[in-house]
Amino acid sequence: MGLYGPEIIFFALWLGWWLDRRLGEPMFWHPLVGFGRLVQWMELSLNPKAQALADSAKESSHGLMRKQIPNQASKPEQFLGCLALVLMVLPLTYGLWFLLAGLKEQSVSELGYWYDFFAILLQGAVLYIALGAKSLDQHLEQIERPLLAGDLEQARYYVSWIVSRDTADMNQMRITRAAIESGLENGSDGAFAPIFWFLVAGAPGVLLYRLSNTLDAMWGYKTARFLSFGWAAARFDDLLNIVPARLTALLYAVNTPLGWAGFKASLACWQKQGGNWESPNAGPVMAAGAGALKIQLGGGDTYHGVWKERPVLGLGADPVIDDLPRARHLIKRTLLSWMLLGSSAVFIVGLL
Template identity: 35%
Template sequence: MTGYVADAVFGDPRKWHPVAGFGRAAQALEQRVYADSKVRGAAYTAACAGTVTGLGVAAQFLTRKRPFARFALTAASTWVVLGGKGLAAEGTRMAHLLDDGDLPGARRRLSHLCARDATGLDTEQLARATTESIAENTSDAVVAPLLWGAVAGIPGLLGYRALNTLDAMVGYRSPKYANFGWASARTDDLANLVPSRVGAALTVASAPLAGGFAKPAFRIWRRDGKRHPSPNAGQVEAAFAGALGIKLGGTNSYGGRTERRGVLGDGREPEPVDVRRAVRLSRAVGLAALAVAVVVSR
């Protein structure tokens, strides 16, 4: 809980962010070991995530008889792996830019949320991309780390964040990473299998707190959650679409590669106001996930 509060108050550490440091180290290792090979990619994933998880195991072991040290390390680890405040801040910035009609600024800013090609996106498409990113990252950067921390302590927090970071670095579909990034992508899918569905359920439960609708959220989640190419992202995105009464999914472009996804929801196209609603819903889901994590950890 202390780590969650620290993230809510301070956001990401401004200097020497451990996740950024891990990313730089992983990138340096990739430059040394990269090959268009699933085996090489699996070894890379195991080395990176295994090292970080091992540090978490060591920290957990060394503090087994030191409750205050265990508390402090758990709180610090929770703080650095969560991304709730940063996610809300980016969503709010996008809403401001869209409200002001600053499409060039919004297109540039979208890169802070996702790797989607924003060239030529209009207001509705930018609002959709932002809302989808808020939904997916609510699961990846808030719900999942809280649940992994509750179940597996410091190793769970650090190991999960390492896997999620590797997926963002090499796990996307491209000619370069189709094989090398396969293990990172599949391991991240496995790590998010349960949290994504818990996140969708919490979206349903939290929808009324953010001015949304629980019944459509549940219906769209169960009907459309599998239409997304990811086994996990579609769960929360579909629940968000139903809760907010909007339509998500469709055609996206990533680095020259076009991806046609199933449509999630029956509502209208997203508008800038829906980005703000998605931010409120994300915060409500985060609080609900914290409550679940507290119960699970006892």
């Protein structure tokens, strides 16, 4: 914990959690929204496929034949994607580290005990911006309410906010399944992994993770445009999530509402099914969560107009509406476990 003592990390951790619980996502200008605009500009500047697609669209609007953009890996584009990743992540992360280091150097001569106060405020604020726990629960609740009221049209509208699959033809089960899958996966990506990296490296660690995760969300698609350019962002995000995703899978098992039977089912599903999923980190998380709830996730769904068969995760029957609040409760209990275990780890480090 280098620049900042365990006591600072402890109080900043709970401050960030409290701010997220109290305020949720910033209502007006979110820093990550501004970062997202910068990401779009960087991709348009460095990704040759982006310009090729723009030119193709112009030709099509003038009645000319659109060029076919090859959907295959390209080493030069992978290099440009690596360069873009470095340019988007390292300056901001180093800038925050430099600011904290500067505060540390001034703490004895000028700031005195005020250093701890400023450091806690700054690091807690960065963690708050990176956390998405309350926002995720609010999105899931927005889906749950119209489902319970039988308003599938409204439920489809809200579930489209958090999934990349087609929602226009979703029935009740597929809406519920999509919401639970997204909740379990985004609980790991949006809340638990930020806490992990905050505990490991403070505010610079959580900032590096959140910026990298945002790049993966925007560039990490296996399309003609992003297959090569987004390769580095996707792989780096996978690397950063290896440990927190598996800790999350374990805590889903521990926090199952079904006791010992749910714990064993969760671990069994994780072991047998986690590696079958396309994402190396989403698979263990979703399999463990499905097992903890004893429901069946995965299976076929529609992506960009094409039906795609996916591996089955979990066990038992397809999810019903009542399983969505159970999933929300599981995510909340797991978040509390992360906070308590993280606080305990910081306390133990402080005693060493």
